[in-house]
Amino acid sequence: MSTVAERFNKFLSNIQLTSAQIQDAQTKYNGVCKKLHDHYYDFSYDGSTKLLVGSYGKNTAIAPPTDIDILFIMPYEEFDRYDSYSGNGQSQLLQDIKNILLEKYPDTYMRGDGQVVMVNFVSYNVEVIPGFLLKNGNYYIPDTHSGGSWKETSPKSEMENLTSSNKRSNGNTIKLIKMIKAWKYYCNVPIKSLVIELRAVNFLKKWKYYDKSSTYYDWMIRDFLRELLEYVNVSCRIPGIDEKIYYGDEWESKARSALNRAEKACEFELKKDYISATQEWKKIFGDRFEY
Numbered sequence: 512m513s514t515v516a517e518r519f520n521k522f523l524s525n526i527q528l529t530s531a532q533i534q535d536a537q538t539k540y541n542g543v544c545k546k547l548h549d550h551y552y553d554f555s556y557d558g559s560t561k562l563l564v565g566s567y568g569k570n571t572a573i574a575p576p577t578d579i580d581i582l583f584i585m586p587y588e589e590f591d592r593y594d595s596y597s598g599n600g601q602s603q604l605l606q607d608i609k610n611i612l613l614e615k616y617p618d619t620y621m622r623g624d625g626q627v628v629m630v631n632f633v634s635y636n637v638e639v640i641p642g643f644l645l646k647n648g649n650y651y652i653p654d655t656h657s658g659g660s661w662k663e664t665s666p667k668s669e670m671e672n673l674t675s676s677n678k679r680s681n682g683n684t685i686k687l688i689k690m691i692k693a694w695k696y697y698c699n700v701p702i703k704s705l706v707i708e709l710r711a712v713n714f715l716k717k718w719k720y721y722d723k724s725s726t727y728y729d730w731m732i733r734d735f736l737r738e739l740l741e742y743v744n745v746s747c748r749i750p751g752i753d754e755k756i757y758y759g760d761e762w763e764s765k766a767r768s769a770l771n772r773a774e775k776a777c778e779f780e781l782k783k784d785y786i787s788a789t790q791e792w793k794k795i796f797g798d799r800f801e802y
Contacts, residue, residue: 668751
């Protein structure tokens with residue numbers, strides 16, 4: 512017999528990045544950031560000019576490996592040069608970043624567009640976001656669309672929002688995000704990772720069992736999906752900046768299917784029909800959810 516807690520704990524273990532995958536990621540992003548650092552700065556690379564953002568920075572990454580998001584902290588004196596361009600200075604910044612990296616990785620496909628320079632390694636894509644540190648602790652990052660502009664982003668506020676929730680919930684926030692990302696991956700759900708993160712934080716603010724053990728994870732998944740469906744085509748403020756993220760509705764039908772399966776699984780769990788429950792969880796998470 513395999514309990515709810517045992518199966519969910521094993522599932523979480525199965526979706527973790529391996530030590531080899533983590534080491535590979537570190538090698539890739541440190542190589543990229545050292546090249547940029549050595550170009551822009553005259554002191555030895557010590558990691559202080561890079562900021563891991565996205566899932567790797569927030570410890571919400573799961574296997575298989577996904578894109579690594581890096582914010583490279585540019586010398587602020589470079590800002591005026593790109594800001595004063597007669598054309599799209601933001602696009603020029605991304606092209607300059609790309610050309611610097613091509614010196615080190617001449618056979619690697621790269622593309623600079625939107626807000627990032629994407630470095631397409633075989634095992635990972637490293638997405639480099641050049642950023643200029645502001646006095647309020649946020650960053651200006653380029654946006655090449657519509658003639659070019661600067662967007663403000665607050666990685667520190669996003670991290671504090673997540674860390675505070677994870678501490679309060681006894682680690683359940685990050686675990687919930689990882690499990691929902693596994694559903695996103697297995698069922699090819701078109702939902703943004705930041706939406707998952709913000710909804711997980713907000714859900715656990717008011718969920719009755721927010722800090723309980725993995726014995727409650729079947730209910731946690733079911734109730735999260737149920738609440739998620741209340742936020743179709745809703746938006747939410749992004750921590751630290753005056754901007755909202757729009758949730759959209761592309762994921763709605765798959766969320767309804769997942770909720771239906773989670774409800775069935777929870778019913779089977781109550782009846783101690785653990786094999787049938789596991790079969791329903793597999794429809795949501797795939798074979799990495801084991802009996």
